[in-house]
Amino acid sequence: MPPKPRPAVGRSPTGVADPRGEPGGEDAIVAHLAQILGAASGPAGPGEIWIGDDAAVVGAPEGRLVLATDAAVAGVHADLSLVGLGDLGWKALTAAVSDVGAMGARPLQALVTLCAPFGTDLDALTAGMAEASARWACPVVGGDLSTADQVVVSVAVSGVLEGPSPPVTRAGASPGDLIFVTGPLGGSAAGLRLLRGGGGTGDSGAEEALVRAHRRPEARLMEGAAARRAGAEAMIDVSDGLSIDLHRMADASGVGFHLDSVPVAPGATRDEALSGGEDYELVVATTDPDALAAVYAEEGLRPPIVMGRCVADRGDRRLKGDPLPRTGWEHRLG
């Protein structure tokens, strides 16, 4: 008898089984999860192929293709004793969609790999992802499933940059540009603090909003596209913390910055606003603040909030005159 051809961790030979695969096996699960995802995103377009073949086939977009990916790991990106698997699914898809939006592009399709221990409630995880998929009009067209010791969800999103305007990178800011943010910050970190029982705001409506900001963050897709239309010079989404993300934009652009103020979400602390991360608001640098305000007003979007301006000395990075430390969250792997 030959040895088993592979490590048996989480795998088993299927033997003789019904033609849709064994219950609990990969084929049966994929078919089931595809239903959950399909209900949220509608049928594939004519000539398109979504979940179920070796690869998905979709129409190539008119314009440039934008590609982003993001991983969400249980215990790192989400504490599953405080939030649900559905929240993890929502966040994984939303974070990748936000990256596409931060170039001024529109997301089109998502691919998902789900790695999880035996017995994980994949329905809940997928339902949260399906909600985000519907919210951002970004159907999940394919994916892969694997056993793992820990829940790891990886989402890749393809999007389109329509029209001739360049993408809004991190690298375009110039001295003198005004720096805006699309909304107040620190809500996600404050929501996590509340979930941990670390203190309340005394206002249950505000608390609910903070917890929601942590569990179901929003991607600023309209705002990103509007900033590009308004000729913004540089843009980044606040995923790891305003401070570190602003430093990244300044690094890429070769500028410094002077911030006068940072908008703090009601109930959040200044530290949470500066280095909490996962707010997914967009930081935008522009030479033409009037155009930015005008396009946002036209679109009925919340007016962008000015925080300060870019300066020529790239080593000069301040908030209210004091050096702004590069705080935020970096994965440390070595």
Next chain:
Amino acid sequence: MPPKPRPAVGRSPTGVADPRGEPGGEDAIVAHLAQILGAASGPAGPGEIWIGDDAAVVGAPEGRLVLATDAAVAGVHADLSLVGLGDLGWKALTAAVSDVGAMGARPLQALVTLCAPFGTDLDALTAGMAEASARWACPVVGGDLSTADQVVVSVAVSGVLEGPSPPVTRAGASPGDLIFVTGPLGGSAAGLRLLRGGGGTGDSGAEEALVRAHRRPEARLMEGAAARRAGAEAMIDVSDGLSIDLHRMADASGVGFHLDSVPVAPGATRDEALSGGEDYELVVATTDPDALAAVYAEEGLRPPIVMGRCVADRGDRRLKGDPLPRTGWEHRLG
């Protein structure tokens, strides 16, 4: 002092640091890995943006867009006591590329998420991925990095289906179609057996080939494109085992099959050929075997090997007259 805004697993505030991020921090690692990947794939095209911004921007392909993703998990897809992290990186990218090739499409770009414990040799992992990226002309244009308890590599590949011919799905096979495979099977499983010390073949050249088939499998991209050009009806790559993958093609097409023979890689067993998986050879069903042979000959490809034919009764699935069990590997998650 506010509570830490996130679970601290594998994360740390970066504090005041140099503008490229702290050594060992995410920004520094990404910059370093981008160099390893860039050396293998050359510079981005004009107007393109690869690793380093929120998302990558590339030209949209002429034709339909093909999207596939695959996860490789340490301990599940690779036993790291037997193979290297570079092999895991190679395999993750190759498996996703193979899925694109199995539609008859050409891979264009890859996105990668690397999730790994602190101290993982990401250089080795990335070097293997860079080799595969160069081999399949599929640059890694973006990615994401996270800490995790276990190495999980997820690769998403975008590709193009050029010209008007339809993609070759799993679903197009008809009764009477001949079934081919692009090469002998079981090499990967036999290579793993050898690595485990479960027995040798008595021929070191053959042993080396088997071990290589396990560690560095090849994607049959030319063969997939040639099958599409030759008007093949259905196609699937052998990732989980010939038997289960053939059943999947037959399920999707609504047919049965009678196999007369299965080509076994030298030194592999018949069981390894039937249910070992990870060979990434392509199974092709066609009504026009002469066209298939002619196109393969034109391209200088190894002639496809006939295994049998499709039959009308979808429940009738045989090898040499005996029912063929649905053996192979499915991830079991519930």
